[in-house]
Amino acid sequence: MPDDLYxxxxxxxRQLADHQAECPACRAExxxxxxxxxxxxxxRLQDAYLQRTKR
Ligand SMILES: [Zn+2]
Known part of the structure; x- marks a missing residue:
């Protein structure tokens, strides 16, 4: 169920993907x-989210 952390x-x-899509440096890695x-x-958020899902 959707919650604040999720x-x-x-x-x-989304913000990271949006930035990478428009940033030549990121596209060149x-x-x-x-x-x-x-x-x-x-x-950090991924860690927190995955840790909580495990429980
Ligand atoms: Zn970038």
Missing amino acids: IRYLTAA EPCPVARPLQDRFA
Whole structure:
């Protein structure tokens, strides 16, 4: 069932994907200072979401 954590997880995934779709550096798999915080947040939310689903 949808909840706040799940929505934030999906939003972070969407923001990262949207950025990567429009960023030449990310498409070339080069380090990008804009993408890094987005990736960090996505990783944190994914961890939290997956950990909770396991229980
Ligand atoms: Zn980028």
